[in-house]
Amino acid sequence: MQSLISAAQTQDATAAAGGIDPADLAISTKSLRKVFRDKVAVRGLTLDVRRGEVFGFLGPNGAGKSTSVKMLLGLVKPTLGSARLLGKPIGDREARRRVGFLPEHFRFYDWLTSEELLRVHGQLCGLRGDELARRIPRMLDTVGLTPHAGKQLRDYSKGMLQRIGLAQALIHQPDLIILDEPTSGLDPVGRRLVRDIIRRQKERGATVFLNSHLLSEVEVTCDRVAFIRAGTVIEIREVKEFERSYRNVVARVGRLAENALHELEAWGTEVRLKGSYLSMRLHAAEFAPRVVQYLVEHGVEVYEFTPQRITLEDRFLEIVSGDEGL
Amino acid sequence: MTGIWIIARITFQEAVRKKLLGMALAAGAAFLILFATAVHFQAAGFQERHVPLFLQRQIFSAMQMVGMYAINFLIVAMTVLTSVDTISGEIASGTVQAIAMKPIDRWQLMTGKWLGFCGMLTAYALVMIAGVNLVSAGMLGTSARHLPVAFALMWMESMLLLSTTLCLSVSFSTLTTGVLVLGLHGLAFLGGWIEQAGSLTDTPKAVLAGVAASLVMPSEALWRRAAFEMQSPLATAINVSPFSGASVPSSSMIVYAALYTCVALGLAVHRLNARDL
Numbered sequence: 001m002q003s004l005i006s007a008a009q010t011q012d013a014t015a016a017a018g019g020i021d022p023a024d025l026a027i028s029t030k031s032l033r034k035v036f037r038d039k040v041a042v043r044g045l046t047l048d049v050r051r052g053e054v055f056g057f058l059g060p061n062g063a064g065k066s067t068s069v070k071m072l073l074g075l076v077k078p079t080l081g082s083a084r085l086l087g088k089p090i091g092d093r094e095a096r097r098r099v100g101f102l103p104e105h106f107r108f109y110d111w112l113t114s115e116e117l118l119r120v121h122g123q124l125c126g127l128r129g130d131e132l133a134r135r136i137p138r139m140l141d142t143v144g145l146t147p148h149a150g151k152q153l154r155d156y157s158k159g160m161l162q163r164i165g166l167a168q169a170l171i172h173q174p175d176l177i178i179l180d181e182p183t184s185g186l187d188p189v190g191r192r193l194v195r196d197i198i199r200r201q202k203e204r205g206a207t208v209f210l211n212s213h214l215l216s217e218v219e220v221t222c223d224r225v226a227f228i229r230a231g232t233v234i235e236i237r238e239v240k241e242f243e244r245s246y247r248n249v250v251a252r253v254g255r256l257a258e259n260a261l262h263e264l265e266a267w268g269t270e271v272r273l274k275g276s277y278l279s280m281r282l283h284a285a286e287f288a289p290r291v292v293q294y295l296v297e298h299g300v301e302v303y304e305f306t307p308q309r310i311t312l313e314d315r316f317l318e319i320v321s322g323d324e325g326l
Numbered sequence: 327m328t329g330i331w332i333i334a335r336i337t338f339q340e341a342v343r344k345k346l347l348g349m350a351l352a353a354g355a356a357f358l359i360l361f362a363t364a365v366h367f368q369a370a371g372f373q374e375r376h377v378p379l380f381l382q383r384q385i386f387s388a389m390q391m392v393g394m395y396a397i398n399f400l401i402v403a404m405t406v407l408t409s410v411d412t413i414s415g416e417i418a419s420g421t422v423q424a425i426a427m428k429p430i431d432r433w434q435l436m437t438g439k440w441l442g443f444c445g446m447l448t449a450y451a452l453v454m455i456a457g458v459n460l461v462s463a464g465m466l467g468t469s470a471r472h473l474p475v476a477f478a479l480m481w482m483e484s485m486l487l488l489s490t491t492l493c494l495s496v497s498f499s500t501l502t503t504g505v506l507v508l509g510l511h512g513l514a515f516l517g518g519w520i521e522q523a524g525s526l527t528d529t530p531k532a533v534l535a536g537v538a539a540s541l542v543m544p545s546e547a548l549w550r551r552a553a554f555e556m557q558s559p560l561a562t563a564i565n566v567s568p569f570s571g572a573s574v575p576s577s578s579m580i581v582y583a584a585l586y587t588c589v590a591l592g593l594a595v596h597r598l599n600a601r602d603l
């Protein structure tokens with residue numbers, strides 16, 4: 001059963017990546033699995049992330065997002081499966097030099113000032129001397145912490161800590177940036193800042209891999225998203241698809257013949273009439289004009305006809321509630 | 327290589343910045359003042375009462391050993407207390423995640439921490455041991471014998487406990503690690519006494535039990551060897567105390583302790599490599 005699921009996912013992921021050369025992938029995992037004692041945290045993760053894209057990794061609490069990310073970074077050892085990061089096997093030091101990571105709960109020595117923290121992280125990434133000295137103030141400015149540069153971390157608020165965490169992930173201009181809930185604890189200004197930072201990193205050519213629950217943010221920042229549940233990828237989608245996914249329609253209509261509901265099922269499912277509101281889910285967005293045409297031809301008065309977009313959130317909620325149909 | 331030094335430096339810095347080293351040195355200074363005061367009054371008392379020179383020597387020598395013993399205790403406490411939280415605490419808080427994903431290997435992380443503590447503890451031991459001996463040299467004109475050897479042995483004891491603490495703290499919580507290391511050291515302490523008593527009363531089986539305890543944790547054996555080195559043979563012959571040389575740990579025990587230290591550090595690296603962070 002397990003192998004069937006993995007096989008199906010492998011096909012899926014390869015198709016999604018469009019048969020791309022493995023060297024062009026920032027992240028590539030095959031049937032990654034992690035079991036903590038008797039708890040299966042990640043069931044079999046098969047996923048390809050292309051270089052230069054912003055990839056959203058979505059799923060309910062406990063779906064295994066953080067565990068997956070930690071496996072990619074070599075912090076957690078996979079029970080089974082393999083993965084490559086920037087073309088190198090996971091755990092490779094050279095690959096890690098080019099990766100930036102913001103952990104889920106960023107914590108660091110609270111007796112350091114933010115300047116000192118960035119210096120330590122920069123040095124660990126191999127930055128030295130002038131180069132490092134130039135980047136520190138720029139990075140502090142990017143995350144809006146310049147006024148607090150000399151403060152010790154113990155005097156920071158949660159959001160400020162999150163910002164300095166973001167700065168340490170970016171200080172060495174990594175090719176791949178992995179952010180585990182970067183907006184957690186941030187105010188609206190901070191969330192906007194994260195969005196801008198992600199956009200700038202993408203423009204620079206970096207790949208961004210993002211765990212987040214803020215679906216509205218994901219919708220504007222990500223190119224593709226993967227939905228995972230219980231440690232398995234349910235589906236991978238282009239975010240643009242959601243923009244085109246006007247597949248629910250609601251119409252306010254006059255009197256409708258008995259058999260009309262049945263006949264409308266030619267173009268969609270879940271055809272329902274509540275009072276004067278007719279709602280249905282189309283098989284494809286292109287069927288909307290046909291439905292209008294049908295109604296008009298059958299003498300039904302149409303007062304309103306509103307196609308509704310399926311949002312990331314709708315799909316997310318469907319997946320969380322276990323409904324696999326779309 | 328540089329990764330090790332960055333970690334070592336920040337570990338040392340932490341001890342300084344958290345005022346740990348400063349406080350320890352301040353406490354040490356208070357101790358030295360107390361010691362100097364005691365020596366001063368004792369010397370004045372001897373002058374008044376015309377105590378025989380031979381007995382004076384014995385008493386000063388004993389005082390000096392008590393001083394060294396107290397310092398040994400301070401070094402042991404300092405070693406365990408400063409290092410007990412570093413690995414387990416950073417794993418528990420998640421601090422280690424942002425470090426361990428950097429382009430350094432886990433053995434470098436462990437070695438760096440070890441070196442940082444080593445630097446801090448070496449400085450502490452040097453200052454304290456030099457302090458006691460400067461006080462007694464200045465006031466009495468004598469200091470402990472074979473000081474470099476004694477220092478090396480006490481330093482080894484500190485490194486042994488450091489490696490053991492780091493090793494255990496990879497797998498256990500801070501509190502558990504502390505209890506385990508101090509428990510082991512207590513066992514070694516008790517073993518030392520059993521060995522002495524067994525040796526004085528010619529009870530080979532008791533001596534064996536004591537040696538066995540030293541094999542489980544050779545920390546106290548290092549101190550006893552250091553005490554033996556520091557005292558004159560005469561003083562050694564008439565003493566029964568933690569500084570007595572009734573049964574002196576052999577050179578093989580010293581080599582064993584050195585190996586124990588290396589194995590503990592190796593195991594610490596191995597376990598850190600194997601565990602999820």
Ligand SMILES: Nc1ncnc2c1ncn2[C@@H]1O[C@H](COP(=O)(O)OP(=O)(O)OP(=O)(O)O)[C@@H](O)[C@H]1O
Pocket residue numbers: 036039040041042059060061062063064065066067068104
């Ligand atoms: N060290 C661990 N030991 C045992 N179980 C763990 C461990 N880490 C994670 N788990 C379990 O693995 C599952 C996945 O956890 P993970 O942190 O990856 O979820 P997540 O998708 O990041 O959730 P969230 O959205 O809440 O951050 C959870 O059921 C969790 O209880």
Ligand SMILES: [Mg+2]
Pocket residue numbers: 065066067104180
């Ligand atoms: Mg998580």
